[in-house]
Amino acid sequence: MSPVSAVGTASVASEHPLRRALRSGRVAVGGSILLVLLFCAVAAPLIAPYDPNEQDLLNALKGPFWTDTAAPGFLLGTDNLGRDTLSRLIYGTRVALFVAVCAAVGTMLFGTALALLAGYFGGVVDWLISRAVDLWMSFPPVVLSLILIVGFGVGIGNVILAIILVDWTRFCRVVRSEVLVIRRQNYVDAARLSGFSHLRTMLREVLPAAAPLIITLMSLEMGIAVIVEAILSFVGMSVEASIPAWGVMIADARNYMYQSAWGLILPILAIVTTVLAFNLLGDGLRRTFDARLQQH
Amino acid sequence: MSGEILGIVLRRIAVAIPLMLLVSILVFVVLRLIPADPVAMSVPPNATNEDIEALRREMGLHLPIMHQYAIWLGHILQGDLGKSIAFGQPVFTLIGQSLPATIELAVFGALFATAIGLPGGILLFRLRGRPSEQVVDVGSTLMMSIPEFLWALFLILVFGVAFNLLPFAGRLPPDMTISKVTGFLLLDCLLTGNLTAFLEAIRHMLLPALALALGTVPLIMRLLRSSLLDVIGEDYVTMARLRGVPERRVINRHALRNALLPTLSLMGVQFGFLFGGTLLVEVIYSYPGLGNLMVEAVRNTDLPIIQGAALVFALAVLTINLVVDVVYIVVNPKLRRAR
Numbered sequence: 001m002s003p004v005s006a007v008g009t010a011s012v013a014s015e016h017p018l019r020r021a022l023r024s025g026r027v028a029v030g031g032s033i034l035l036v037l038l039f040c041a042v043a044a045p046l047i048a049p050y051d052p053n054e055q056d057l058l059n060a061l062k063g064p065f066w067t068d069t070a071a072p073g074f075l076l077g078t079d080n081l082g083r084d085t086l087s088r089l090i091y092g093t094r095v096a097l098f099v100a101v102c103a104a105v106g107t108m109l110f111g112t113a114l115a116l117l118a119g120y121f122g123g124v125v126d127w128l129i130s131r132a133v134d135l136w137m138s139f140p141p142v143v144l145s146l147i148l149i150v151g152f153g154v155g156i157g158n159v160i161l162a163i164i165l166v167d168w169t170r171f172c173r174v175v176r177s178e179v180l181v182i183r184r185q186n187y188v189d190a191a192r193l194s195g196f197s198h199l200r201t202m203l204r205e206v207l208p209a210a211a212p213l214i215i216t217l218m219s220l221e222m223g224i225a226v227i228v229e230a231i232l233s234f235v236g237m238s239v240e241a242s243i244p245a246w247g248v249m250i251a252d253a254r255n256y257m258y259q260s261a262w263g264l265i266l267p268i269l270a271i272v273t274t275v276l277a278f279n280l281l282g283d284g285l286r287r288t289f290d291a292r293l294q295q296h
Numbered sequence: 297m298s299g300e301i302l303g304i305v306l307r308r309i310a311v312a313i314p315l316m317l318l319v320s321i322l323v324f325v326v327l328r329l330i331p332a333d334p335v336a337m338s339v340p341p342n343a344t345n346e347d348i349e350a351l352r353r354e355m356g357l358h359l360p361i362m363h364q365y366a367i368w369l370g371h372i373l374q375g376d377l378g379k380s381i382a383f384g385q386p387v388f389t390l391i392g393q394s395l396p397a398t399i400e401l402a403v404f405g406a407l408f409a410t411a412i413g414l415p416g417g418i419l420l421f422r423l424r425g426r427p428s429e430q431v432v433d434v435g436s437t438l439m440m441s442i443p444e445f446l447w448a449l450f451l452i453l454v455f456g457v458a459f460n461l462l463p464f465a466g467r468l469p470p471d472m473t474i475s476k477v478t479g480f481l482l483l484d485c486l487l488t489g490n491l492t493a494f495l496e497a498i499r500h501m502l503l504p505a506l507a508l509a510l511g512t513v514p515l516i517m518r519l520l521r522s523s524l525l526d527v528i529g530e531d532y533v534t535m536a537r538l539r540g541v542p543e544r545r546v547i548n549r550h551a552l553r554n555a556l557l558p559t560l561s562l563m564g565v566q567f568g569f570l571f572g573g574t575l576l577v578e579v580i581y582s583y584p585g586l587g588n589l590m591v592e593a594v595r596n597t598d599l600p601i602i603q604g605a606a607l608v609f610a611l612a613v614l615t616i617n618l619v620v621d622v623v624y625i626v627v628n629p630k631l632r633r634a635r
Contacts, residue, residue, distance in 0.1 A: 135318045135319065135322065139319070139606070140569055140609055142572045143605075143606055147602060150326075150327060150597070150602055151328075151329040153330075231443075231576055234576070236595065237594060254449065257452070257453065258457060264453065268446050268449060271446060272438075275442075276438055276441035280434075
């Protein structure tokens with residue numbers, strides 16, 4: 001970093017971390033995209049021009065308005081059953097964001113709880129939890145989520161459960177090593193010496209110190225959850241057929257890509273934009289919290 | 297020295313065996329949760345309750361689950377993974393037919409990922425502190441947001457549909473067959489001296505391998521950059537600079553050699569993930585490998601195949617990690633000196 005910006009960093013170091021995060025371009029861009037997506041998800045019935053499942057077979061496989069094959073009334077075209085692409089994209093944000101938020105919260109709770117136990121107590125507890133992580137890491141995540149969903153059956157709740165049961169290791173590994181460092185700090189010993197219980201020390205002294213890392217990981221996990229849901233939708237193992245999801249749109253459009261490539265491109269763009277927003281947010285947060293990166 | 301390495305390898309294998317056992321328990325238990333009844337799926341619709349009960353006993357489903365597992369494990373150890381419900385063939389044969397294709401694809405994907413990722417990481421590092429760093433940085437974040445299955449579709453749209461440059465279905469043109477020697481298509485083409493088929497096979501492999509690689513490239517780039525950032529402050533780098541060694545040489549000769557080691561060990565994990573990425577890429581490219589077999593089995597609820605494929609995937613990841621660890625030990629001069 002240039003000397004000028006290094007001085008700038010030093011002067012904002014005392015600022016509240018949240019305000020510092022908001023000043024980062026990445027956080028601002030990622031956050032804005034997510035707000036728009038959130039609005040689409042919440043207001044879907046109000047802003048979508050059609051019911052996402054309404055078929056118009058006479059207007060099937062139309063292109064978006066800027067193409068030759070466009071049909072009036074269908075801004076972004078239609079799929080093979082004449083369903084409005086724009087409406088399906090808007091309703092698709094519901095599944096994507098719902099899965100992203102629930103799965104990330106669940107993963108965070110489960111992974112962090114185990115990481116706290118492992119890092120704080122060490123010994124046998126740490127050994128057991130670390131071996132469980134090793135066991136989980138022997139599966140490619142996609143393979144594990146597939147067998148879990150086969151075991152549980154399809155449905156949005158099971159998709160979320162599967163993601164939590166696959167991705168908790170991501171939190172557990174990273175947060176555990178952070179807790180190992182925090183655990184050796186003097187203030188943690190001080191808390192114990194002044195009579196805090198283990199639980200209270202963990203939640204009041206150790207956890208807050210790991211919070212910046214946890215928040216960053218959560219943002220990245222939401223992006224991963226969106227991808228996993230899309231993959232499961234794509235192979236037909238996610239939500240029921242009547243619920244519009246981006247992965248389902250991709251799977252449908254793949255069979256007609258010669259007639260209408262846009263049907264395939266648009267949901268891909270929707271997924272990439274959403275994941276990019278979560279990654280920008282996570283990356284921006286990491287940069288604000290990580291002192292080492294600021295020095296460089 | 298080789299004796300010591302052998303010792304380490306054996307110790308690692310000793311750790312991997314109980315892990316593999318636990319993997320098999322996990323696979324077995326999870327797939328027993330299945331809501332569909334495996335018996336109901338394999339009897340004709342006019343079967344009586346007695347028929348179903350008889351089949352249940354024949355399949356051993358009336359036994360306690362640990363007992364069922366023991367029987368299953370015993371069969372696996374004898375190389376019997378059961379029979380596919382949909383194909384009626386032994387799962388072992390089906391996996392044996394499809395695994396070589398997946399290995400070829402994953403190896404090419406890993407090669408591409410390394411060939412693009414390492415220079416990319418150096419580029420990312422060289423640009424640090426310059427205005428263009430931001431552009432490349434956001435570019436790498438964008439690339440990180442595109443998983444391999446979206447790359448796969450995107451590459452088909454660009455190189456297959458729009459420009460019609462490369463094939464994107466299967467491993468060979470439909471009218472071309474090649475006699476099977478090892479099951480590894482590229483190897484078989486060379487062994488039988490069929491150069492045309494070899495080139496065709498490579499052409500068919502380019503897009504899926506590239507899709508796999510692109511999902512891993514930004515991670516490798518970032519790993520290498522942060523390893524380079526770690527070593528660039530070391531004394532020997534400063535000393536080299538003080539001696540007037542040009543910056544390019546400082547990076548290539550001094551920093552890179554030391555930064556590659558941690559990158560290498562983390563790349564092992566990435567290649568494990570990359571192997572899992574073949575699943576969707578194979579489906580999208582109609583590539584007759586293990587991933588395609590497994591997804592097909594998931595759609596048909598063909599439990600024996602799902603179990604077998606999941607075990608093979610886990611075994612592959614453990615093997616990749618083992619190989620990377622051994623390579624790490626062999627090339628790490630610090631560990632070499634310690635012995």
